[in-house]
Amino acid sequence: MRMMAVFEKSERIRHIGHLDIQRSVQRGLRRSGLPVAYSNGFHPHILISFASALSTGAAGKREIMDVTLAEPVTADRFLDAMNRAMPPVLRLLEAHPLADRAPALMTLVRAAVYDLRIDGEEEARRILGAIPAALARRELRAMRKTKTKLEEIDIRPLILGLNIPAAPAAPAAGETPAAPAAWENPADPAAGDPPAAPHLRAVLTLTETTSCKPGMLMEALSREAGLAEVPRFVTTRLALLGEDAAGRLIPLEKAAAES
Amino acid sequence: MNERKVSAPEKIAPEKIAQEKIDQENFERALDRVQKAPRYTGGEMNTSVKPWNKDLLRFGFCFPDTYEVGMSHLGLKLLYGLINREPWSLCERFFMPWTDMIAEMKARRIPLLSMESRHPMKEFDVVGFTLQYEMSYTNILAMLDMGGIPLENRERGEADPIVVAGGPCAFNPEPLAPFIDAFMIGDGEDVLLELNQVIQDRKKTGESRRACLKKLARLPGVYVPDLYAVAYNEDGTVRAVEPMAPEAPARILRRFVTDLDAAYYPEEIPVPYTEVIFDRIMLEIMRGCTRGCRFCQAGMLYRPVRERSLPRLADLAEKLVRSTGYEEISLSSLSSGDYSCLPELIRELMRRLKDKRVSISLPSLRLDSVLKESLEETQQVKKTSLTFAPEAGTQRLRDVINKGVTEADLLEKCRDAFEGGWSSVKLYFMEGLPTETDQDLAGIADLARKVVAEYFGVPKPRRAKGLRVSVSVSTFVPKPFTPFQWEAQDPIPTIQAKQSLLKKLLNMKGVQFNWHEPYLSFLEACFARGDRRLGAVLKRAWEKGCILDGWSETFRFDLWMEAFRECGLDPAFYANRVRPKDEVLPWDHIDSGISKAFLWREREKAARAEVTRDCRQGCNGCGLQKLKGVCAWAGANAAGAAEAGSAETGGDAGAAKGGAEKCE
Structure with missing residues (x-):
């Protein structure tokens, strides 16, 4: 059977890369005593896949993985066994059984919600102030780096939502052309964050073929704000989004359950 | 993320919390700017975060090298578990940061912080270093300095932590004597807890640092260097090391753990997120070695051989697999092939762990004791590479060093391995051994050639593809408490000439020759057999910027030579001089249990190329x-x-x- 699990990669371990997180989860599965399934072949490995790789340096509040088990296990037992086997900084929040025929999670991802905490008061003020002008542009250029090439692309259509939670100086939500549905779902309202380090919240396209990384958004906004370089910022991915039958963005775990 | 604030029962002043928050944030910023930030993040599975309670004895376990090296070390995991198991003490880890992190921390005025709760080193009651390698000594100074602790033991005040050290290099503690308050000599399981108890008691009684150190000096196996005075002869050799306080014994006998089954062994060990050098379960199946190789310090220091029983090992292996999720177990000891029940052990481990998909590897395989049968069993799960250590190229020289391995033996084992599907063999040798000639060096190449021939002797369809014979030749470093402790190391130019010869001789197909510049081995030889005066050289070198000397990218031989010159000491005096029989050796007041008379006898037999039997034979x-x-x-x-x-x-x-x- 397949089990979908929502987990948190906490800020403490945000510098751990995706492959290392993957191996840590695999070892957690081995510690848990759960009946995990192994691949066939010369070097058998645990059957596990992640909806989306999270960059080194980024924390994740609701990351999602898909584990294949050799025999049926209830979601409660799965959650309980795993949380006893995982370090507190890498814990599971929810587990949901997934139909065997459900598509691979990574094919269902449409977007992600990010919290970007900008370092430096002056830089943060200018970047937040530049949002309306940036969004008013028909085109917003940013560099996309892939394994093989570096190219400039237009990220304006990839910005699905952009605002500043809990900050009075923010532009009104109406000024952003975001799909309002995006804001109804993100799980974490990020309340109670220290006001000294202003936050930028963004809903950005994330699919297997096209995506806008937080760094690309920050690059464009920094340019708009007239900053010489992109200020340091800390990324927390708050949620992964899929879509419902009507094409509205909904949390990925719901989209996977509906599919 | 910050476990401490949740669990700390004590009241913290508001300004301190504000300060701590800034420090943590500052630390996070530093992490964004360094390579390999996971070295510093902590939060690994099975790491222990106890409440930061002043009533607990707080032990900062310091590994004076990088995280990847330290987390590969069994002793760290063992002692970490041992201290944290006690309800009255806690243990957190410190590692040596890399240069980029050091620069960030200095610029941000961040002190060295523990991996678990990120507390500064000076807030610990005891700071303990493990001494595995002489060339990590400058890292000790750097870590103390970054930790805000005065470098020299005499400069430390009542509120400073007690700085202790143990491990194999503590057997010649003298070069570190100015910096360490107390050394623990020998097996650490018992003495470490005894030492902690004395320091814990001091917190209640409020006795002075000096009084506490004197109490420590009374513990068997503990050496408090500041209670001893060293006198020198005019030629620079040591005249005497004498105790200056009634609490200090004239000789410090090392500690022995006699029953390994009864001794503590961790059932859960930290599991790093990133891959470290030995990223697997290390199961110490026995301690010590009965072979008596004459160059080998571990073989003398870890005597006698003590085995863990098969049932205990099988039980530990199962528990460790369950608690770590590791995919691999290595059977760890100086000479695993000598474990009395090796085939039975391997069979039992395989039986118990097969469903868990765990592979078993034997790291320091001895040529003459590997059973073909157990080889075949190991590869049933996964093929691991084969390592042999003939150490010398000719039978004569192998007899000199008492390495009881024959060429026929080695070739037979290689043939078996090639027929069993292995195609990669590692061979370890040393150059610069006492009595060595060019003929012995040529012997290394001959042996490599014969190993290659064995591979091609196996019919093509039956052998695995891609022969790789890796020949590593290290430079011999004479070590204290070995029969070669009186010997001279080859001078650097001689070593270089031998290395060029080897390079020429080993230029053959399928063979890869590995070697290192001799400068580091030269310094290792100085500090391995150094006296207390080398403390000044160490400090001078560190002041000049020497740190992370074991890493070629940071090693600065020129600065080390300047340091020696400025301290008026000649490194060749320590490394390249044959010491006479009657010379007082700087470590003579440390009693390893092995008699100097025995070591001298062994040295004389070495000169005659006469072998000494394995202790198990008598x-x-x-x-x-x-x-x-x-x-x-x-x-x-x-x-x-x-x-x-x-x-x-x-x-x-x-x-x-x-x-x-x-x-x-």
Whole structure:
């Protein structure tokens, strides 16, 4: 059977890369005593896949993985066994059984919600102030780096939502052309964050073929704000989004359950 | 994320919290700017975060090298578990940061922080360094300095942590004597807790630092260097090391753990997120070695051989697999092939762990004791590479160093391995051994050539593709408490000439030659057999910027030579001089249990290329026989008993003790 699990990669371990997180989860599965399934072949490995790789340096509040088990296990037992086997900084929040025929999670991802905490008061003020002008542009250029090439692309259509939670100086939500549905779902309202380090919240396209990384958004906004370089910022991915039958963005775990 | 704030029961002043928050944020910013930030993040599975409670004895375990090296070290995991198991003490880890992180921390005025709760080093009650390698000594100074602790023991005040050290290099503690408050000599399991208890008691009684150190000096196996004075002869050799306080014994006998089954062993160990050098379960199946290789310090310092029983090991292995999720277990010891029930152990481990998909590897495989049968069993799960350490290229020189390995033996094992599907073999040698000639170096190349021939001797369809014979030749470093402790190391130009010769000789297909510049080995030889005056050189070198000397990218030989010059000391005096029999050695006040007379006898036999039998075949009278209940083989088939033909009868001594019954 397949089990979908929502987990948190906490800020403490945000510098751990995706492959290392993957191996840590695999070892957690081995510690848990759960009946995990192994691949066939010369070097058998645990059957596990992640909806989306999270960059080194980024924390994740609701990351999602898909584990294949050799025999049926209830979601409660799965959650309980795993949380006893995982370090507190890498814990599971929810587990949901997934139909065997459900598509691979990574094919269902449409977007992600990010919290970007900008370092430096002056830089943060200018970047937040530049949002309306940036969004008013028909085109917003940013560099996309892939394994093989570096190219400039237009990220304006990839910005699905952009605002500043809990900050009075923010532009009104109406000024952003975001799909309002995006804001109804993100799980974490990020309340109670220290006001000294202003936050930028963004809903950005994330699919297997096209995506806008937080760094690309920050690059464009920094340019708009007239900053010489992109200020340091800390990324927390708050949620992964899929879509419902009507094409509205909904949390990925719901989209996977509906599919 | 910050566990401490949740669990700390004590009241913290508001300004301190504000300060701490800034420090944590500042630390996070530093992490964004360095390579390999996971070295510093912590939060690994099975790491322990106890409440930061002033009533607990707080031990900062310091590994004076990078995270990847330290987290590969079994001793760290063992002692970490040992201290944290006690309800009255806590242990957190410190590692040496890399240069980029050091620069960030200095610029941000961040002190060295523990991996677990990120507390500064100076807030710990005890700061303990493990001494595995002489060339990590500058890292100790750097870590103390970053930790805000005065470098020299005499400069430390009542509120400063007690700085302790243990491990193999503590057997010659002298070069570090100015910096360490107390050394622990020998097996650490018991003495470490005794030492912690004394320091914990001090928190209640409020006695002075000096009084506490004197109490420590009374513990068996503890050396408090500041209570001893060193006198020198005019030629620079040591005249005497004498105790200056009634609490300080004239000689410090090392500690022995006699029953490994009863000794603590961790059932859960930290599991790093990133891959470290030895990223697997290390199961210490025995401690010590009966072979008596004359160059080998570990073989002398870890005497006598003590085995863990098969049932205990199988139980530990199962628990460790369950608690770590590791995919691999290595059987760890100086000479795993000598474990009395090796085939039975491997079979039992495989039986218990097969469903868990765990592979078993034998790291320091001895040529002459590997059973073909167990080789075949290992590869049933996963093929691991094969390592052999003939150490010398000719039989004569192998006899000199008492490495009881023959060429026929080695080639047979290689043939078996190639036929069993292995295609990669690592061979370890040393150059610069006493009495070595060019002929011995040529022997290394001959051996490599013969190994290659064995591979091609296996019919093509039956052998695995891609032959890789890697020949690593390291430079011999004479070490204290070995029969070669009086020997000179080859001067650097001689080593270089030998290396060029080897490069030429080993230029053959399928063979890869690995070697290192001799400068580091030269300094290692100085500090391994150095006296207390080298403390000044160490400090001077560190002041000049020497740190992370074990890493070629940071090693600065020129600065080290300047440091020696400025301190008026000649490194060749320590490294390249043959020491006479009657010379007082700087470590003579440390008693390893091995007698100096035995070591000298062994040295003389080496000069005659005469071998000494394995202790399991009969006692050779190394000195341990005088200590009651320490060595299981003491006195067996003893001295003078016909050495010839003792292989069979002597074997019984081992069998009786090793116990065929234990193998059931």
